[in-house]
Amino acid sequence: MTERVRNWAGNIEFGAARVHRPATVEQVQQIVAGAEQVRVLGSGHSFNPIADTDGDLVSLAGLPADVRIDAERGTVSVAGGVRYGDLARQLDAAGYALHNLGSLPHISVAGAVATGTHGSGVGLGNLATAVAGIELVTGDGELVTLRRGDADFDGSVVALGCLGAVVRVTLDIVPAYxxxxxxxxxxxxxxxxxxxxxxxxxxxxxxxxxxxxxxxxxxxxxxxxxxxxxxxxxxxxxxxxxxxxxxxxxxxxxxxxxxxxxxxxxxxxxxxxxxxxxxxxxxxxxxxxxxxxxxxxxxxxxxxxxxxxxxxxxxxxxxxxxxxxxxxxxxxxxxxxxxxxxxxxxxxxxxxxxxxxxxxxxxxxxxxxHWGKVFRHAPRYPRSADFAALAARLDPRGAFRNAFVRRHVLAE
The missing domain is CATH 3.30.70.2520 (Alpha-Beta Plaits)
Structure with a gap:
């Protein structure tokens, strides 16, 4: 029997034919390369079918939760499935912090970043603005790294899971406060x-x-x-x-x-x-x-x-x-x-x-x-056409597209 998975609120039951919980990035690459349709599930704190698929659903929660602090560069690198609250505890213990956090510390880093999730503050950007680099598995199973300053970077951070499975995120850090x-x-x-x-x-x-x-x-x-x-x-x-x-x-x-x-x-x-x-x-x-x-x-x-x-x-x-x-x-x-x-x-x-x-x-x-919450319509963004072109380039076979993406993001 197919495993039935629901989101945190319980209002969405995912229709995936198969649910995967890989333990390594290599396993993620194998699953993605072999899947006709695939979506990645974060901590399940979305309230709409943004992560739904009738193909393969991949949870990254099982990847090693290693946290790598680079004091010289002022960054931390962390697996995408790690929750903000768990990351924050390790950062604080080492004397560091993030510029902001959302209302809930329970959300995963990759999922929150991908949907533009935010905290509050007139001078504070959303959580994705702290991203200095990402590693993602594209539709052919290739591991791709994008860094701030790369031509495609600004289109690849808040990407709604359209470009690949984000397996690692590098974030700016500041001294603890x-x-x-x-x-x-x-x-x-x-x-x-x-x-x-x-x-x-x-x-x-x-x-x-x-x-x-x-x-x-x-x-x-x-x-x-x-x-x-x-x-x-x-x-x-x-x-x-x-x-x-x-x-x-x-x-x-x-x-x-x-x-x-x-x-x-x-x-x-x-x-x-x-x-x-x-x-x-x-x-x-x-x-x-x-x-x-x-x-x-x-x-x-x-x-x-x-x-x-x-x-x-x-x-x-x-x-x-x-x-x-x-x-x-x-x-x-x-x-x-x-x-x-x-x-x-x-x-x-x-x-x-x-x-x-x-x-x-x-x-x-x-x-x-908000991309992860209940809504009816999303407007076109000034760079929507550029994003569609980027998605076609990084995922030419459309492996990461689902009904939500086709309707709200990549519609002509």
Missing amino acids: QVSQHVFEHLPRAELDAHWDEIAAAGYSVSLFTGWAGDTVDQVWVKRRDGDAPAPAELFGAAPAAGARHPIAALSPVNCTEQGGVPGPWHMRLPHFKLEFTPSSGEELQTEYFVARADAVAAFAAVERVRHLVVPVLQISEIRTVAADTLWLSPHYERDSVALHFTWVPNLDLVLPAVDALEEALAPFGARP
Whole structure:
């Protein structure tokens, strides 16, 4: 019987005829070369069929999780299937850090990079911007190395698994640093509009959580690096939380990283959730759209115009910022962005009308969806044609293409 594999949320059951868990890069090369159709599965934290295939599904979690720090070059090289949280612990123990982390430390390096996954910070690029090199197995089983500065590099990092199986990633590193986390509550909605730029830049990393139902933003999480100015006594009318908080107010904060301004290692404060606990609510779907940061206030108003469809199926929404980059299929390509993230109830039939309403409301802003989350349509990117040509060159037989890729990425 064919092994049945589901994603983390459980809403996608992959249709693969065969599931592989190779232990060496050589085995990956053999599997890919012998497969008619193949896709690579990361940590399964996507909410759509981006990794699905009716051919061969390859998990890289079994590759040796060796971490190679090059202090002279300021980089770390790691197997693509390694989770960020595990990498971060080893880096910190050696006195190093990454520039940013996502909300969840549970995601794999290669999967997060390939989909343009991000943290938050007006001056911080997404996780893929730290990539200095990648090694991938192309459709003929060849191992190819691409480095920053190569002609094809900017098209090969956020590549959605279209070019090959990324077996190793080299990332920029920096000296380890400390972060403290303060949570403020009940930010007046009018103050968000009036002081958006100041609020977004109030810390090294800032996240706002809202249910879009009232006249306040529920929580503002401000993460400050050592050496930053002290946290304010209040934030434009938002008061410091009296205790630890979960983004979803009804849930216990026990799974969340430490708050209250207590300094701690970067990897134990930048994510919202602890590596050893279940991330977020555990029962959910997710959607996320990116618009230009300059359009943030107008985009907030657009969401509120359709909140009658959004609120009934919403658990919580997060607002973040991401700096522009030059990666061809990055949702933040050449655009400083504001991220509008929606954590839904785990019922796709109920959620899709809200997704449709959001896409229509945000269309005037050229909204780009997160590649790994629930969405209906993705716009063409300025370098979409160049990416299609690159995919044809590196994977001429189309081994890594699936229905998702053909519809949203390589459509004529």
